[in-house]
Amino acid sequence: MTASDRPPLVLASASPRRLELLARIGVVPDRVAPAEVDETPRKDELPRLLAQRLARAKAEAAQAAAPDAIVLAADTVVGVGRRILGKPADEAEARRFLELMSGRRHRVMTGICLIRPDGKRSERLVTTILAFQRLTPQQIEAHIASGEWRGVAGGYQIQKRAEAWVRFLSGSHSNVVGLPLFETAQLLRGAGWLRP
Template structure:
């Protein structure tokens, strides 16, 4: 709740430079960036969509504990192939396994977004984008691994970089695949009174 028309500060609970860049596209500059370090491993039998939602809320709650007077925005992106979650590859071998799994078939990118207000009320969205890559050649995989673009990102690729040339089908939000669905995020910020209609 704002006091005398003063807008509460906005905290982004993320270390992702991509999320900052995406927010800037819609004119949103957080007052503070507060990365949260959580165990991002799925619980037993946890589905990708549930994982994305749980981690987004957990990040928001952890940041809210440090900045209770702020509006906290948190997100978590999970890539799913069937029932399997593809998180951030631990090494080159895992990145290559992820590429092999996605090669020539569809996968889903799910982002949970959580907005936590100073009064503790929470608004959430889950956005799913469906993509299909072409069948990747060993040379394409080698070049991707050598580029280092797989590091630190769910699924081991960044659609805004060389992997965009592999996408033969996309249904849903492109910004969601980058790391933050902008339409839904803007809706949440407007609903909280932080972003003007």
């Protein structure tokens, strides 16, 4: 499949971080079409299952509006044990999240779903394990004041000041930013959109 005859690529995400990450591997979507889905976890839903379900729901919603395209969707969830740390609603919740992750390990899981024009669906779930140092109240308050907690799962962005807290990381760094690039490139190659 050449660039001229391949189907358009639609990114079903409003995340500027995902666009930046895709650009790093030479992928520029033809359209960005964020899919509005209810991100509320179901009762007793595990973090990994939520990430997979939301990625699938976003891809399906975007594909319904662009059936001629390859649709790529992703959703990132932070988990501490069975507990899901979504996007903090306010400063108090962001503070609670940071206190919970302070000095202990947590997992960042991204579900990725790609749907081709023929309806064939490919999915991946990528998990990265991280441990923060024990955070001081001053570090937490400085982070809250920075506003970097807004609109991101877990209330932090590893590519910003929180990277200085990471004492252990096992897995994909780009996954923690918002899109695991190795697995995403594999899916795009498998769909014939990205050259080997």
